[in-house]
Structures are given as C-alpha cells and as structure tokens.
Amino acid sequence: MSRNPLRPPGAQGEIHFLAACIRCGKCSQVCPYRSIIVASLLDGLSMMGTPYLRAREIPCYLCMKCPAVCPSGALDRKLRRMQDVRMGAAIIDKKTCLPWQGTLCRSCYENCPVFNEAIVMDNQLRPVVDQKKCVGCGICENVCPVDPAAIAVNAKADK
Amino acid sequence: MRIWLLRRLTQLSTIAMLIAIPMLNKKGINALMGSLYSLAIGPIWITDPLSGLQVMLTTLSADSTLMVSMAIPIVFALVFGRVFCGWMCPQNALSELFDFLSGKIGVKRPFRLPLNPMPRYAVLAVMLTLTVILGFPVANLISAPGIISVQISDYFMEGAVGVELGLIGVIVIFEFFIIRRGWCNYICPAGGFLGIFRIAKTMSLTYRKETDQCIKCGQCIKACQLGLNPMGAMIYPLCHNCGDCITACRRAAGKENPLSFRF
Numbered sequence: 120m121s122r123n124p125l126r127p128p129g130a131q132g133e134i135h136f137l138a139a140c141i142r143c144g145k146c147s148q149v150c151p152y153r154s155i156i157v158a159s160l161l162d163g164l165s166m167m168g169t170p171y172l173r174a175r176e177i178p179c180y181l182c183m184k185c186p187a188v189c190p191s192g193a194l195d196r197k198l199r200r201m202q203d204v205r206m207g208a209a210i211i212d213k214k215t216c217l218p219w220q221g222t223l224c225r226s227c228y229e230n231c232p233v234f235n236e237a238i239v240m241d242n243q244l245r246p247v248v249d250q251k252k253c254v255g256c257g258i259c260e261n262v263c264p265v266d267p268a269a270i271a272v273n274a275k276a277d278k
Numbered sequence: 279m280r281i282w283l284l285r286r287l288t289q290l291s292t293i294a295m296l297i298a299i300p301m302l303n304k305k306g307i308n309a310l311m312g313s314l315y316s317l318a319i320g321p322i323w324i325t326d327p328l329s330g331l332q333v334m335l336t337t338l339s340a341d342s343t344l345m346v347s348m349a350i351p352i353v354f355a356l357v358f359g360r361v362f363c364g365w366m367c368p369q370n371a372l373s374e375l376f377d378f379l380s381g382k383i384g385v386k387r388p389f390r391l392p393l394n395p396m397p398r399y400a401v402l403a404v405m406l407t408l409t410v411i412l413g414f415p416v417a418n419l420i421s422a423p424g425i426i427s428v429q430i431s432d433y434f435m436e437g438a439v440g441v442e443l444g445l446i447g448v449i450v451i452f453e454f455f456i457i458r459r460g461w462c463n464y465i466c467p468a469g470g471f472l473g474i475f476r477i478a479k480t481m482s483l484t485y486r487k488e489t490d491q492c493i494k495c496g497q498c499i500k501a502c503q504l505g506l507n508p509m510g511a512m513i514y515p516l517c518h519n520c521g522d523c524i525t526a527c528r529r530a531a532g533k534e535n536p537l538s539f540r541f
Contacts, residue, residue, distance in 0.1 A: 137414045138336035141329045143316035144428050148303040148435065157432055159440025165414045167442055168428055188308075190316040190325050191333045192341040 124171035125257060125274045127155050128179060128204040129186035129194030132277030139193035142168030146185035146194060154179050172206075174257020174272050179206065181232055181256050202233060206255030207274040209238070209248045216269035218245040227259035227270050246270070281521040285365050292366045296427050300434035313427035314368075315418065316347065323347035326424065328402075328471040332415035335406065355475040357541075359482065363462065363469045364518035369422035369446065373453055373462060377503045380454050389457050391464060393505060395515050398463070398470035405467045417467040422449060424468070459504050463516060473515030483517060483524070484540040485509050492536040501526035508537055 123133055127146050130136045147155040147170050154177040158166040172179055181201035186194040198204065209227075217224035218240075228246050231238045237253040238246050248270075257272045299310050311318040316325040325347035334340055351362060363370055391397075405417035418424055422445065429443045449461045462469060485492075485508060498508040501522045506513045508523040519539065527537040 134413065135337070139333055141315050141325065141333055141415065142418050142424070142428065143312050143325075143329075144431050145312045145316065145318065148300060148311050148431060149308050151306060153435070156436065157428065157440075160419075160442040161440070164416075164419060165412065167419060167440070168424075184308075188311060188318065190312070190318075190323055190347055191330070191344050192337075192339075193333075196343065 123274045123276065125174055125206055125255070125272055127170055127172065127185045127194055128181065128183065128206055129189065129198040132275060134277050136193055137165050137169065139191050140169050141191040141193070143190060145188045145190065146170050149184045149188050151182060151184070152177055152180050155185065172257065174260045175268055178257035178261040181254065201254060204254040204256065205275055207272045208250045208253040208255055209259050209270050209272050211246060211248060212269045215265050216246070217265060224264065226262045226264055230258050230262045232256060232258060280525070282525045285521060288365045289371045293368055293371065296368065296430045297434065300431040304435060313431055314423040324350045326468060327352050328417055328468050329415055332406070332409045332417060335410050336413050336415065352475050355472050356477055356480055358519065359476065359480050360469060360472045360515070360518040362472060364520035367423045368426045369449065370462060372450060373459060374503060376450050376454050377459060385454060387456060387458055391457060393463070393516060395473065398465060401465050402467045402470040420445065421468050422446060422461065422466065463504055476515060479541055481519060481539050481541050483508055483513065483519065484538055486536045491531045491534050493531055495530045497526040497530040498523035498537060
C-alpha cells in the first residue's frame with residue numbers, strides 16, 4: 120500500500136481523510152464491485168481500518184453508493200454526480216503507452232466514464248488526459264493492456 | 279423473561295448481526311451495514327460516541343449527521359447504564375466465556391488490582407491526547423468491539439483478517455493469566471467513555487438493605503466477574519449492569535430478593 124493510497128469518491132486530501140474516517144467499513148460493505156478494500160495494521164497505525172482501492176485490480180465504477188453511507192463526513196455525503204468526483208488524476212507514461220510508441224490502442228479512451236472529456240485523442244490518435252476533468256476512478260489503469268499499466272491514477276494530494 | 283436468558287440472547291444476536299451484515303452486503307442487501315464503530319439499521323445510524331468524539335477533535339468540526347448518530351448510544355447509556363458493554367460487546371462475551379473456563383480450570387493469577395475506574399480514564403485521556411497530536415482516531419486502534427466487528431466483516435467480505443485481530447488474543451491471554459477481567463476494568467477506552475454518561479436516574483443495581491431477605495450468602499459477589507461487591511455502595515462506573523448478581527441472588531434468596539435494577 121502506498122503512502123498516498125487511492126481513497127473512495129468524496130474524500131478530501133489524505134490528511135483530512137485520516138482525521139475524519141471513523142474506520143467503520145461501511146463504504147467497503149456497500150461497494151457492489153468489491154473495489155474498496157480495508158487496510159490492516161500492517162499498512163500502518165494511521166492506515167488501519169481505512170478504505171482504499173487498488174485500481175489496477177478493481178477500479179472505481181463510480182456507482183456513487185459509498186459517499187452517501189459515510190457516517191463521519193470523511194466522504195462528502197452530498198456528492199452525487201460522478202463527474203464531480205476527484206479521487207486523483209491519471210498520468211500517462213509516454214515511454215510505454217502503445218499509441219505514444221506508435222502502436223494503435225484506444226483502451227483507456229474507450230473505457231473512460233467521462234468519455235471524450237477526461238481522456239481525448241490528439242491529432243495523431245494518442246491519448247491525452249485532461250487533469251481538470253479526470254475523476255481518478257482508475258478504469259483506464261485497469262484496462263491498459265501494457266504491464267505495468269502505462270496509465271495510472273495519482274491519488275489526490277493534500278491541498 | 280429471566281435477566282440472564284435475555285442477556286445471553288442479546289449477546290448472541292449481536293454476534294449474529296455482525297456476521298449477517300457482511301453476508302447480506304455481499305449479496306447487495308444494504309439494510310444493515312457497518313460495524314460497532316458505526317452501524318446503520320435501515321435509515322437509523324448509530325455511532326460509537328468515542329469514535330465520533332475523536333473525529334470531532336481531529337477535524338475540529340461538528341458534522342450534524344455524526345452528532346445525531348452519536349446521541350442514540352449516549353441516551354441509551356444515560357437510561358440503562360453501560361449495557362452496551364454488559365449486554366452487547368462481543369469482547370465482553372468472549373471475556374466472560376474465558377473467565378468461566380479459567381474458573382473451571384482454577385487459574386491462579388499473580389496480580390489483583392484495587393477496583394478503581396481511574397486507570398481506564400487515564401488510558402482514555404492518553405488516547406484522546408494522542409488523537410489530537412497525531413491527527414487520527416487513535417483509540418480505535420485498541421477498541422476491542424470495533425476491531426472484532428470490522429474483522430468479522432473483513433473475513434466474510436474478503437475471506438481474510440488483519441493482524442490487528444491479534445489484539446483480541448492478547449486481551450484474552452492477559453485476562454486469563456494475569457489480571458482477571460483486566461481489559462474491561464482497567465483499560466478499555468470505549469467502555470471508560472460510556473461510563474461517563476451516568477445521571478441519578480440511570481438504571482442501577484439497587485441493594486435494599488432493609489429487606490430481611492438478604493441472607494448474606496455472598497453469591498452475588500461470587501457471580502460478579504468484574505469482582506465487584508453488589509451489596510457495596512461504590513460499584514459504578516465499573517458495573518456494566520449485566521445482572522448476573524441478581525440472578526445469583528434470586529437463586530439463593532428467592533423471589534423477593536434484595537438485588538434488582540432500579541431507575
């Protein structure tokens with residue numbers, strides 16, 4: 120688990136999240152895709168019991184069920200629209216990304232839930248991430264055919 | 279219904295509920311959710327007051343939904359006393375079971391501490407101070423009921439448990455070999471915090487000296503796993519209203535026994 124793990128939709132920065140999360144596990148229980156996993160003591164004292172995602176394995180499909188069940192406000196309960204989610208933003212590694220290396224691939228572009236906005240294809244048919252519109256769900260990271268993924272979500276940093 | 283039977287049923291249903299929650303949620307049924315840190319029974323949300331207080335301290339804010347959900351267990355404690363500990367807490371159920379077994383085997387423990395709620399308050403104060411300094415709910419790291427409930431959920435949701443479940447083993451060994459019911463009496467921050475919510479009207483064990491029914495048999499003292507003297511004056515806030523002394527008294531002194539719960 121990284122020091123700045125991907126948190127469920129509606130989380131503010133990492134410091135606020137660690138302070139506000141009550142470690143009850145409801146977001147993980149309500150997640151229909153089993154995307155949200157619960158950290159253990161081995162992940163660190165402050166991490167223990169907190170929810171996080173491993174997008175390469177199971178990304179967030181933005182069903183928006185988890186923010187609404189958070190009892191402590193660690194996840195913003197008022198968050199409804201998936202376009203408003205900001206879990207982080209995807210970054211493309213141009214050295215390994217197939218289209219940037221000259222091979223045709225549209226996996227991330229086709230699968231992005233904020234279609235044709237968060238990821239657009241440039242005039243040479245290479246994917247480009249709009250950092251302002253990317254919700255950080257990690258679906259692109261999940262579907263990327265390169266191993267390790269050439270596109271990965273950087274979890275939101277503290278403001 | 280007899281107090282002991284009602285209490286055993288409550289303890290078992292709490293554990294059954296903790297197992298049912300992940301199993302139902304795995305099937306997509308979210309009517310019951312959460313753990314003993316925070317529970318959702320349909321639209322009713324119930325939050326452990328100590329967890330809620332820690333979040334209020336770390337975020338320096340008062341989320342209204344959080345405060346309403348904390349009020350339910352606080353009101354419950356003000357009316358019935360620390361029945362969460364005595365009647366619902368899975369750690370207490372486990373501790374009671376092992377205390378029963380240790381009595382059967384005849385374990386001799388090297389230490390006996392005087393009965394005093396201060397150590398528990400000291401642990402609570404240290405935990406809350408660390409929470410403010412470190413910026414996350416530190417007391418939750420040693421909240422036995424919270425850990426048990428989250429780990430039951432993890433086991434049924436993900437098929438694995440975290441190493442923090444080891445704390446429960448440590449508590450059991452500590453209480454079995456070192457200090458009888460030492461975790462509940464002297465350490466547990468969640469129980470310590472719930473004990474603060476006591477008023478004159480709170481349901482309490484009452485010993486009526488004036489009745490000539492008391493045969494001074496001492497069965498009530500023997501029945502109390504926490505080591506309290508139900509005929510004495512100062513059993514709160516350590517007493518968690520389990521009622522085992524009342525049952526023992528009834529068996530020894532009959533129906534008009536001198537021990538009962540009063541508001």
